[in-house]
Amino acid sequence: MEYSFSKSVEALSSSAVREILKLTQGNQVLSLAGGLPAEDSFPIAEMREAFDRSFDLGAKALQYGLTDGYLPLREWVAERMKQKQMNVGVDNMLLTTGSQQAVDLLCRVYLDEGDVVLVENPTYLAAVQLFQFRGIRAIPVDGDDEGMDLEDLAAKIAKYRPKMAYVIPTFANPTGKVWSMERRLGLLKQCKENNILILEDDPYGEIQFDGNAPYRSIFSLDEHPTDSCVVYTSTFSKIVAPGLRTGWAIGDTRVIQMMVKAKQAVDLQSSTIDQIALHQLLSHFDLESHIAKIRASYKERMEWMHELMTKQQWAGVTWEKPRGGMFLWVNLPENVDSEKLLALSVKEGVAFVPGKPFYAEEAKSNTIRLNYTLLNKEDTELAITRLGKALAQYQQQNQAVTQA
């Protein structure tokens, strides 16, 4: 049998990074690579009780359910969204297998092969891969610490006639960036004028460190939320636990209904019992204090990593202290190829994600993404020390090559 795979999956670049990261499984390598929440943040005992209570519903807990998701959980999410000035009802919403699936479903129902999506550069790695997988062109828009550059946005809209813009305006992955209000409004205005759908991906919005008022979602700034140009997606992965694989998408009912139709074709529905258990948890749980604890703990971890890195006094290495989220985005000296550095680092016993796959175009190969939420203080210290060793080694080898 000679297999002949689809063009789309052949286009999914086989990742050198994934191969290296595979080497880290099951041995002593400390990982700053993933986007895994701290395991001590999971409400294990409460979740156990929530599952137990779910079975009080009897067979319903194990039967097929609605494709759009368990109604009481959708009601709960709608209520929470309203508190964040997003005026939605249960019909504006669909529960998904993590917010990753929401991105996939929206692509499926809204974009054809060859269509253009505007993105930040860098942006979420898996979104870049997904666009690639669907034959969608991801065109980067220039940006700075405040978000997308509105002039470049206008130029790119005129040049490429995009159908969609994909953004993570609050504590972005990988950069930790927060868009200013001006840029949020600017994006919204230009997209509305040009009939461009905005996919606002907000997995990290709740993980805020800076004590400011919560940042307004772009969805909430739209004046006509029942005819919105924004589809907003978020997840329970970072505020409860990722293993339940429960995210949601909200938007105009017509878009949501199309996504439901697509979901019915691809997997019928996500887990019934997980959605019921989540609803059980949230009905008996002080989520606000739980989120406050996660924020405090992640802030402490971020500060600790920042402090450790500062102490290392790495020449030519810079980063911004994130105001929220789970990642530190690091610029290495221009001569450092972070994929090569990864190979050395893994030997030293530490892993990270090189920056390259986060870029749709013009990748900067001297960037890396570090996660600070998974490891404890001790292991973070060890990991940063090891990273320092790998960096020193890299520079030494590099010098040797230059001199040779």
Place this chain on the structure above:
Amino acid sequence: MEYSFSKSVEALSSSAVREILKLTQGNQVLSLAGGLPAEDSFPIAEMREAFDRSFDLGAKALQYGLTDGYLPLREWVAERMKQKQMNVGVDNMLLTTGSQQAVDLLCRVYLDEGDVVLVENPTYLAAVQLFQFRGIRAIPVDGDDEGMDLEDLAAKIAKYRPKMAYVIPTFANPTGKVWSMERRLGLLKQCKENNILILEDDPYGEIQFDGNAPYRSIFSLDEHPTDSCVVYTSTFSKIVAPGLRTGWAIGDTRVIQMMVKAKQAVDLQSSTIDQIALHQLLSHFDLESHIAKIRASYKERMEWMHELMTKQQWAGVTWEKPRGGMFLWVNLPENVDSEKLLALSVKEGVAFVPGKPFYAEEAKSNTIRLNYTLLNKEDTELAITRLGKALAQYQQQNQAVTQA
């Protein structure tokens, strides 16, 4: 905002049937429409304990897991597949959100727009929709009670150069058909010779009534299972419970790895906790006796429905008693349009699925699919009586029209 959806989702026919079936929700309509397992077949108490035990694993139960699925559950499935003469290891396998997702993922990695898949006619409704959604041409092969007609298969292969064949050889949905060994071997031979991948969908194989030895899967008949032209998919939905949304696909590692890559892009992974809980259940549970009970109970329900229908003495209505599975496939008199009959039936208080959407081409509009697993004896009796009334009413109206 003017939405402009993708060509693929616009192609997903909006179903008149779905609209009618929506009317049945929340009122007194008895449903023979769905494919829902009997709720008294769910091991609720055991599943509750299994979830409880899963939390003994601590944070791992709620953390991200592997895209291919929870290893101990894959080991369990591999062991079971081996008992069914399918020689596979954990690397030949991927756990999915129901077997529906396995069909979607294989389409994504193996087929491009315009590619041809050979199908039975009728075949699984959601597969037809999925092919339509992906712009894949589903070409029906003639068949009889023994499976696909091998001469027509050869002709269609020569004419359409298909890349894949999609079949449900054991207790098919919707027909309940079982392929003979000769047809299984014939399909395998022709596909091997012509480099055609077979997707063998087997959700119902365990639900056997006829007391024969289990029917051999086509996958198990392949002499070179490590270079197989068969991808086999099945699910826990019918033997444990569908709300856990756990299915699996097995095949050559190269195909499976591609599907894993695709799954990573579309939803990262299915629920961690559900997979762990299933493994916990299966480690403490007599699955064989459980399946034996389901078989006995479904056989009794099927016989009961058959008896009720026979008693009705409907003129020109025929069906085959299924040897397994969950459905009765019924031929109505030629003049009956089953979609129109559905509208009448719903008013009488009973719903079913008209046969049309199960056909890739040349739909017979005088067919219907009845599910016998969900309702209890009393409700089944009531449902069949109501169906009889609707049918009589239909014929009366029809006569009136003809005479007018």
